[in-house]
Amino acid sequence: xxxxxAARPLxxxxxxxxxxxxxxxxxxxxxxxxxxxFQDKDxxxxxxxxxxxSSAFHNVGEESRAVRERVGFSEASNFAKYKVSGPGxxxxxxxxxxxxxPKIGRTVLTAMLNPQGRIEGEFSVxxxxxxxxxxxxxxxAEVHHPRWFLAHLPEGSPIRFETLSLSMVGLxxxxxxxxxxxxxxxxxSLATKDFPFMSFRRVNIGMAPVWLSRMTYTGDLGYEIWIAxxxxxxxxxxxxxAGKEFDMxxxxxxxxxxxxxxxxxxxxxxxxxxxxxxxxxxxxxAMKFDHEFIGRAAVEAEMxxxxxxxxxxxxxxxxxxxxxDVLGDEPVFHNGEVVGWITSxxxxxxxxxxxxxxxxxxxxxxxxxxxxxxxIIGNMRPAHxxxxxxxxxxxxxxxx
Numbered sequence: 001x002x003x004x005x006a007a008r009p010l011x012x013x014x015x016x017x018x019x020x021x022x023x024x025x026x027x028x029x030x031x032x033x034x035x036x037x038f039q040d041k042d043x044x045x046x047x048x049x050x051x052x053x054s055s056a057f058h059n060v061g062e063e064s065r066a067v068r069e070r071v072g073f074s075e076a077s078n079f080a081k082y083k084v085s086g087p088g089x090x091x092x093x094x095x096x097x098x099x100x101x102p103k104i105g106r107t108v109l110t111a112m113l114n115p116q117g118r119i120e121g122e123f124s125v126x127x128x129x130x131x132x133x134x135x136x137x138x139x140x141a142e143v144h145h146p147r148w149f150l151a152h153l154p155e156g157s158p159i160r161f162e163t164l165s166l167s168m169v170g171l172x173x174x175x176x177x178x179x180x181x182x183x184x185x186x187x188x189s190l191a192t193k194d195f196p197f198m199s200f201r202r203v204n205i206g207m208a209p210v211w212l213s214r215m216t217y218t219g220d221l222g223y224e225i226w227i228a229x230x231x232x233x234x235x236x237x238x239x240x241x242a243g244k245e246f247d248m249x250x251x252x253x254x255x256x257x258x259x260x261x262x263x264x265x266x267x268x269x270x271x272x273x274x275x276x277x278x279x280x281x282x283x284x285x286a287m288k289f290d291h292e293f294i295g296r297a298a299v300e301a302e303m304x305x306x307x308x309x310x311x312x313x314x315x316x317x318x319x320x321x322x323x324x325d326v327l328g329d330e331p332v333f334h335n336g337e338v339v340g341w342i343t344s345x346x347x348x349x350x351x352x353x354x355x356x357x358x359x360x361x362x363x364x365x366x367x368x369x370x371x372x373x374x375x376i377i378g379n380m381r382p383a384h385x386x387x388x389x390x391x392x393x394x395x396x397x398x399x400x
Contacts, residue, residue: 001056002049009033013077013169014232022250025056029139032166034078035252037063051377052324053347056254061349063251064259067218068350068391071177072251073243076170076224080142082135082149083162089131092159096152096294098278098287102127107198107213109286111278112148117298119281121145122272126200126213134200134211134226138268152294169229173239174222176400177246182223184242188212190223197399206238217256219263219392221400261355262348262391264313270328270344271311271357279307280359309340310365314383315390316345316354316374323347324376326356333373333380334364342374351390356383 003026009016011032019026024035025045037056039045048055066072084093094101099110104127112121121141126134137145142163149161173181179190188203189195199214208231216222227235240248257267264282266272272281279302287299314332318324326345331338345356356374365385372383392398 001047001054003027003036003047011166013075013166014229015075015236018233018236019075019250024250024252027253029078030142032078032139034075035250037252037254038250051327052322057347060252060254060258063249063255064349066247066249067175067220067251067255067259069176071173071175071181071243071246071248072218072255073239073248074172074174074251074256076172077166078139078253079170080137080139080145081164081168081226082137082146083133083164084135084159085129085132085162086157086159087131088157089133089159092153092157093125093133094291094293096149097123097125098283098293098295098299099125100288100290101125101133102198102200104129105199105201107200107215111272111283111286113278113293113295113299114274115295115298117277117295117302118274119272119276119278119283120148120274122266122268122283122286124215126211128200128202128211140269166229168226169232170227171225171232171235171239172216172218172222173225173243173248174216174218174220176221176397177248178220178222181239181243181246181248182212185238192400205235208235208238210235215398217265218259219265219389219395220259220397222398255349257344258346258348259350261313261344261346261357262351262389264357264386264389266311266357267344276311276359277302277307279303280309280362281311307362309359310362311343311357311359312365313386313389314345314356314358314372314374315386316356316376317382317384318354318376319379319381323354325354326374326376330356330358331375332358332360332383333375334360334369335371339364348390353390355386355390 023039027036097110102108107126124136211226213224330342332340340360342358
C-alpha cells in the first residue's frame with residue numbers, strides 16, 4: 001500500500017483541491033492523482049505502510065457501508081476513455097469485439113482478443129450515434145490499447161480513433177439513494193422504466209451537459225457522469241450539496257476495489273490480460289457468435305475441449321491475531337500442492353469476509369471441492385470456493 005511522494009502531484013483533475021479539502025489520502029496512477037480513501041477531519045491524511053491491514057481499514061469500511069446502505073460519491077476520472085467515429089466505425093469495432101455492439105443510448109461489456117483467443121482488452125462500449133462510440137477501459141493500458149486499435153485500422157480509413165485522456169473527466173454516484181440524489185438535479189426521469197440499467201445518454205445535471213451512464217463498478221445502483229473538465233468543479237459542489245439530505249459520503253479507490261470483489265468483478269492487468277482466455281476468466285456473457293471477430297476460431301476450438309483453468313473466488317480464513325488479506329500473486333495450494341495463483345483480493349467490508357480471486361485447474365473449480373489453502377506472508381490460510389458473488393448474486397441491486 002506504499003505511495004511514493006516524489007514528483008507529485010503531476011496530473012490533477014479540476015476537483016483535486018476539493019478532495020484535499022475533504023482530507024483525501026491521495027494515490028497516483030500513471031501520474032494522475034486520485035483519492036484512495038478519506039481520513040477523519042481531525043487527522044493527518046497519511047496511511048501506514050504495511051502488508052497487513054492498515055490505518056485505512058476502518059474508514060474504507062465506513063465508505064463501503066455508506067455506498068451499500070445509503071449513497072456514496074467519488075471521482076471516476078482514472079479510467080481510459082476513447083472515442084471512435086466516422087464512416088465504417090461500427091463494422092470495424094464489431095470485428096474487434098467479442099460482444100455485439102449496443103444500440104444507440106446503450107452500453108455493453110466486451111472483450112477484445114488476439115488471434116490466439118487471449119484477452120487483449122476489456123471495455124464498456126457506449127453508443128451515441130450510428131457511427132459514434134465511447135470506449136471505457138483500464139487506465140493502465142491507455143498506451144497499449146491505442147496501439148492495438150491503430151494497428152488494426154485500415155490504411156486510409158475515414159474512421160477516427162481518439163484517446164480522450166483528461167479532456168473527459170468523471171464523477172460517480174452509487175448506492176440505493178443515488179437515483180434520489182441525481183433526480184433532484186435533472187428534469188430527465190431516472191426511473192428504471194425511463195432510464196434502465198446500462199443506459200447511456202446526454203442529459204443536463206443542473207446547468208451542465210453530461211453523458212450519464214447507468215452503471216458503476218460498485219455493483220450497486222449507481223451512475224457514472226462523464227463531462228468536459230470545465231464542468232467538474234461545478235458538478236462536484238452541486239451533487240455534494242444535493243446528497244447531504246441522504247447522508248452521502250465520499251469514497252475512494254480502496255472502497256471501490258473491495259466492493260467489486262463482492263460482485264466477483266475482475267479487472268484488467270489482474271484477472272484479464274493476454275495470458276488468459278475469455279473462457280478461463282468467465283467472460284462468456286460478453287461473447288456473441290453472430291459475427292466474426294479476431295480470435296473467434298481459437299475460442300471455438302477451446303469450447304470443444306473446455307478451458308484448462310478457471311478464475312474463481314475464495315473466501316479466506318485470515319489470521320485473527322494479525323489479519324492480512326491477499327494482495328495478488330500468492331500461491332494457491334490444494335491438498336498440499338501448488339495448483340494456482342491469486343490475481344487480486346481484499347477485505348469485503350459490507351459482507352464481512354476476506355476474498356481472493358485467482359486461477360486454478362478447471363477440474364478443481366467445482367462446487368464442493370475442498371482442501372484449498374493460500375499462502376499469505378508465509379502463513380498457510382484455509383480458503384473456500386465461493387462460486388457466486390457474496391453480495392446480490394442475482395444482480396438485482398444494480399438493476400433496481
